[in-house]
Amino acid sequence: MRVRDLRVWYGTERGAVRAVDGVSFDLTAGETLGLVGESGCGKSTLGRGILGLLPAGAATDGEVLYEGRNLVALPPRELRGLRGPDLGLIFQEPMTRLNPLMRVRDHFLELLRTHEPGIGEAQARRRSLETLGAMGIPPTRFDQYPHEFSGGMRQRIMIALALTLRPRVLVADEPTTALDVLVEAQILAILADLRRNFDTALLLITHNLGIVAEACDRVAVMYAGRIAEQGDARTVFADPAHPYTRELLRSTISLATTELHYIPGAPPDLADPPPGCRFHPRCPDAMRVCPAQDPVELDLPAGQRVACWLHGPGGAVPEGGTLPLEREEIALAEEA
Amino acid sequence: MSTIVTGSGDAATRGTLAPARPGRFTLARRWLAPIRTAQRLPRWTLYAGAGLVVLFVLLALLAPLIAPYDFDQFSSHGVRFPKQGHPGAEHWFGTDVRSTDVFSRVVYGSRTALEVVLSAVVFSLLLGVPLGLLSGYSGGKLDRLLVLIMDALFAFPYLLLAIVIAFLLSDRLGSGVVTAALAITVVYVPQYFRVVRNSVISVREEPYVEAARALGARPATVMSRYVFHNVVQSVPVLATLNAADAILTLAALGFLGYGIQPTVAAEWGYDLQRALADAGAGIWWTGLYPGLAIVLLVLGLTLVGESLNDVLNPLLRRRRLEKVQLPPRPGAADAAAPSPGPPPDAGPGGRGEP
Amino acid sequence: MAKAQTTSLRSYALTRLGLVLPMVLILLTMVFVLMRVAPGDPISAALGGHLSAEQLAERRHAAGYDRPLVVQYLSYLGDAVRLDFGNSVTDNRPVTSIITQNGAATLELTLAALLVALVFGVTLGLVAGRLRDTPVDVAARLAGVLSYAAPVFFVGLLLQLLFGPMLGLLPTSGRASPGVTFALPTRTGLMVVDSLLAGDTYALSDVLRHLVLPAVTLGLLTGGVFLRLVRVNLLQTLRGDYVEAARARGIGERSVVVRHAFKNALVPVITVMGLQVALLLGGALLTEQTFNWPGIGAQLVHYLNNRDYIAVQGIITFFALVVVAISVLIDFVNAWIDPRVRYT
């Protein structure tokens, strides 16, 4: 799947919110791409935008190429046909994602009958139990109701539901945020094995850099509706090119943290984002050119792709543009 | 839906911290804020409903000025009014079987209705809300007992209850406004009790109530300063919808003959019961106008209640999502739309758009 | 593995029945107290004018009103449990016979009205919720509010003006034309059922024609409440997480709306139906007066006017027991439909 210059804007009373504002990236089969960013940076909108699951008031343009077809331009009926057999989505809170009045069995039968009308009950049962078994759900609990399962079990059922028809692309929107540490690790192990067992391309959306580092091959760091930096996980973590990636890594508290660090200020209001590079108000390396012009996406020799004037093509920077930007200190209490 | 064309020019209101205007009304203004910003449908129904209610309030207050005759006057200057006379210049709504002027009875009827309903709502508020607060916050045996009693009252066909109480009280207090109001009160106390109790129970679990207890605040302070504020917001909606219901109950009592006796005051339900006999003979005006009066007043109150509920209840308040029209992609207009080139290959130049 | 078990419907039923006992007790006590609020005792209240002092005393002794209040209370409870409400003072008619004869008429009217309310209220509610904020939604909501705002007797009056003399198609008083009432053998007391059992199509059509106007009038009243409730619930379920998850799985919009949203939206309707029946019984009282339908409501008004407290007490107790029975029934239906209820 190739996403080219995708834009998703919401119309609200305060004007148009530019949740996703020109995002491009690739997702290849059997590869896991981690999409990471603080809350409110538009990563969920991007995840849902690809599958066309946006609320009514959202406007989308740009290209999401999948097997030669642009999903953004696809008529809704055809796009719905793809959801299930080709595209899958896993949500954050598992507790409310299953219909409380339907047994787990009926969820699977409904799914299989919708996409493969002719399928017999026995065959449908067998395939559902096979996927559920792979997720660690015992066959004896197939006929039970959702409220009889714990949070972790329900998330496994959701993943099984998404994987039953072997989709080529799976989007997981903060799949483990609502779960405890041990159950989170169990779910991450399942998602990381998707490559081997189901040859699925996985877009894993999270705010936790640790999950991206351990479970993803490539990573894309998103800030205020745009991708600041993307590339192979090892390269990006070892030598972050974009100042935001660097600051985010430093402010993440992990077992190795010996010193607290934070990024001053708060993520911008997407209805009226700062001009030019949207990180410039909070960026320690901000230069004069940063608020003036949008940064240009560039591929660095090490393999990352970054949108920042620090690496910007020399020619496009007006002279004097690289002088540090003077601006008044951000107040301590000016925060998210 | 209106289309918002976004140019880089128009500066949408930045989300700056609104300068705080200290003063007594800040709290009230915060409550009313959602109403001011209500969107199309709820705002329109709110104004329509309010208009109707105001009309009837005016009718009630200025009844003597508006009504040409007294509510039980059947003659003027010695001339007796026609019996079941057709609506005409003399009697806009015609006259009924007791040859009293229908228009005057409708006008005075609004006064009775509002009087009874207002006192009923106030009585049930004064009884239901404190009981609900106490029971919701204290819990334990008192709570279980009260809930059982209120549920029993709630399950009972309320009209039956109202009739029996009105009937029993009429011996002692006479069948005037007070009896009707008390009869209706008993019916609605359980509703206030239940709504207030449920919201107290949900608020009691909120962290800021626990924080108040952690600070050492006495239960009374916790209830008044922390719990009351957040519970009382649901009462206005309930009061309006209840008032609408009370009017129907009052009319029903009147219709069955247990409401306010005709000699005491004009009452639409009673007039309708009289008009039922006329209907057989095709006399429509004696029933139509009091009936319409009931419907319009109840409609007004329900619309106000409904739209208040739509506006205040965050769940129902639907963010008005206007269709947004994307401007052409910056810089894409002049360059050919980026052809889906080969996947980003390595190399310094890259494929950046200008 | 935290294997929670679904407690069977049976054990849930036991607990639910357990909760009914205090409710019935409270209702019966309330009725008993209400009756004692009236001045004097039932006998003198009802027959004070006609009988001499000692006859009154003798009748009062026979009826046991001179016993201490507590003893009266216990005997009242005993009778109520055995559904023996004694005889009415004014016409010495066993209250139980009043209940069976007139009660059936009220039951038939209430059931028909409930049908109308469900059809009118639920369908319009689903339509309004689905097509939110379109003209259809506004019209449906207005219809809902109007049907709720118009008192039963006013609608009855309008219908009588419209259908009565002018068209004569739909009779506006009584349960059936005199001929049919006389001919029809009463097995269940529900004339529609009796005429079906008797296979008498003419009687059936006559009874149905009599039933239409009162049932519609009473049905509209509760229909308004159902409409508003279903609409609000549907708005919430349409935004439910499992609906979004179903769409993400590519389930067709129609089955997402019907199988997921509608079904979950209707569950709360069932729980409220218990309360609505109480509203209906109240409304039946009015409808019976408007269409002089020989129901138990009409009887109650009649006995109340004659201050016949024993009959009134009996009828009200019947009402209370019916309401409690229906609320238990509704809970069973609820537990059967919503597995979570059985589980808690």
Next chain:
Amino acid sequence: MPRRPEPDTAQGAAAAVTPTAAPLLQVHDLQVHYPLRGTFLHRLLGREAGEVRAVDGVSFEVARGEVLGLVGESGSGKTTLGRALLRLVEPTAGSIRLEGRELVGLSEGAFRPLRQRLQMVFQDPHASLSPGMNLLSAIGHPLVIHGLARDRGELRQRVAQALERVGLVPVERFLTKYPGDLSGGQKQRAVLARAIILGPELLVADEPVSMLDMSVRAKILELMLELKAELGLTYLYITHDLATAKFFCDRIAIMYLGRIVEIGPAQAIYQRPRHPYTQALLRAVPEPDPSRGVARDLPRGEIPDAVSPPLGCSFHPRCARAFEPCGWERRDVATMLESRWATMAEEDWRAERALVGDLGALAEPGEVARLVPGRDASTADLLGFLQRLRREGADPFWQGVGELAVEDGAVTVRFAPAVDPGLVVDGPVEVACLLYGRTPHADHTVPDA
């Protein structure tokens, strides 16, 4: 950026904080049980409706100026414990002593003055402040309650001072603000201001940063460290996040299902976790280091239902190193069978399922499991099947199984008697696991994490 004071000597952080005389807080065998709202029948027949033992016998001490971390997943009872200390929830048993003074059983009136010394910060900043009170009245309310402000002037001045202290400057702008106008971080600062305005000694912080954005978490933690240094506070830091706990706390107590399973200096625990649960937690925490893959050897299943916790050590059903005395019991038979069938093809698991009768009977705790064979299966088939599984011995479950026998038409599985592990000293740490403090069996050496 303040550097966390590195413990100068390598041998452990115990020396970092020199506990002064008597410990500030002593908790001994604290228990908090919530009665289950039994059905009407339970009350009618007087049968015990069961209860949730949220806190099931916890003992620890907190020295003045120390930060003790209570780390555990959901259902571990850490939040209930925190709230019990402030009597927001009544303890069922045990004692809580603040500087030697017993708090459990004190009347609310007698306890109220002591509340000035004990304050709490809650997890959800958006819900910790009443929407109807502006910051001046919200933060000033504790002073009004305890009558510490003579007049409005002094009240305003002390609130302004507190706002200054937590960084909500310029103060005039924030005094008349309502919680609705503030961001998450700002609200948590206001909550901290309210907590410190009474000059407390012990602050119970229940997940103070878990609902804040990554970039704000560090700022609030740093503020709390500054407040501790400046006001000599003692913290009880409740969290599920092992990373912030490691940075923030001097000593740590790991909690599972209402009990402390391991307690000791933070450095010692992170360097060499002893309890299998702690080891698993530290393996499972995702670290931002791509060379480390996703954790693989994880405990099975999930946190059991707290109403009837597993016998013996409540972690045994999930523990890969559980052995004979750990408390294997009847319910584990069903779990073992079901997790086995999850991985098998349909025909195979159906065949095995047919052998075993109703699994429902295995839902109650008990040291003997009685398995009635399926309709068309004999006790011999069932016994053979179980013995075959035992020979495979793939599941630690079989370590706890004593004798398999056929008794009147059913196969009985007898388990070794369960031993409830108490806290045992092991170096600078105390741990509640049967692998420690006893003469460990030959084949259960204690591998390093």
